[in-house]
Amino acid sequence: MFGILIGRENLRLFESLDWQLESDRWCNPAVAYPTYYTCPAFHGIENGYLTEVAAITYDAVTAIATPPHETWVRRQLLKAVNTSPQRILDLGCGTGSTTLLLKKMFPTADVVGLDLSPYMLIVAESKAQRAGIEIDWQHGLAEGTGLEPNSFDVVTASFLFHETPPHIAQTILNEGFRLVRPGGQVLILDGSQRKLRRLGWLIHLFREPYSAVYAAGCVDDWAKAAGFEQVKTQALGWIHQLTQGTKPLTDPSVHQL
Ligand SMILES: C[S@@+](CC[C@H](N)C(=O)[O-])C[C@H]1O[C@@H](n2cnc3c(N)ncnc32)[C@H](O)[C@@H]1O
Numbered sequence: 001m002f003g004i005l006i007g008r009e010n011l012r013l014f015e016s017l018d019w020q021l022e023s024d025r026w027c028n029p030a031v032a033y034p035t036y037y038t039c040p041a042f043h044g045i046e047n048g049y050l051t052e053v054a055a056i057t058y059d060a061v062t063a064i065a066t067p068p069h070e071t072w073v074r075r076q077l078l079k080a081v082n083t084s085p086q087r088i089l090d091l092g093c094g095t096g097s098t099t100l101l102l103k104k105m106f107p108t109a110d111v112v113g114l115d116l117s118p119y120m121l122i123v124a125e126s127k128a129q130r131a132g133i134e135i136d137w138q139h140g141l142a143e144g145t146g147l148e149p150n151s152f153d154v155v156t157a158s159f160l161f162h163e164t165p166p167h168i169a170q171t172i173l174n175e176g177f178r179l180v181r182p183g184g185q186v187l188i189l190d191g192s193q194r195k196l197r198r199l200g201w202l203i204h205l206f207r208e209p210y211s212a213v214y215a216a217g218c219v220d221d222w223a224k225a226a227g228f229e230q231v232k233t234q235a236l237g238w239i240h241q242l243t244q245g246t247k248p249l250t251d252p253s254v255h256q257l
Pocket of ligand 1: 062091092093094095096114115116117120140141142143157158
């Protein structure tokens with residue numbers, strides 16, 4: 001039954017790995033897990049993303065939870081990329097579903113996928129290997145990546161913000177602003193805040209601890225507060241939204257001589 005749910009490749013991966021050993025291999029010792037991430041019910045399951053069960057079941061659950069069709073929803077983010085990016089960063093990349101689509105769409109770009117869960121990165125790397133795709137997977141904190149400023153053409157985050165407290169979403173957008181080059185883009189795909197406000201039962205169903213406060217907030221406002229311009233949010237499919245913004249060519253906080 002478990003095998004039917006997660007698929008044959010994932011079942012083989014689940015059974016063949018020493019997960020503790022593999023996750024230790026992925027762990028960046030400089031990373032400290034924030035308390036919101038290690039709260040018992042993060043992601044609505046025990047131990048949140050820091051288990052192999054979360055990682056191995058994630059894709060199957062997401063396929064059901066992303067109507068009308070998961071790949072269609074993810075592709076709307078790809079379609080919004082308005083340049084030919086050479087460097088792309090996917091924050092909270094999870095098992096890499098959006099990251100892999102980005103690399104397939106922009107094969108010459110260097111693509112970095114960053115996530116706090118070594119377990120999710122194990123699955124992401126396995127999917128990339130099966131697809132023959134090279135991605136730079138990194139274990140790290142989206143709100144403090146330590147990556148070079150102005151070093152990406154596009155920074156994305158899909159299905160990350162409904163899981164984090166709003167002040168963390170804001171800090172992640174501030175970090176995205178720091179990382180994206182002037183004229184570069186930020187693209188945030190997630191649940192529709194407007195619709196989720198009216199769908200309390202759905203928030204209750206997934207038991208995500210921060211979804212209600214996410215729904216009450218406004219990614220548009222957070223992106224503007226981070227410094228992005230031309231910010232707009234469009235509704236996608238049944239229950240999703242895509243927010244995009246551009247980093248100004250000149251940083252208004254830098255005084256011109
Ligand atoms: C719902 S999953 C989304 C995964 C993937 N982006 C997708 O579209 O399927 C959220 C992911 O964000 C990661 N995450 C949550 N908070 C994070 C943070 N502060 N820094 C980095 N990753 C984080 C989790 O480990 C998890 O893999």
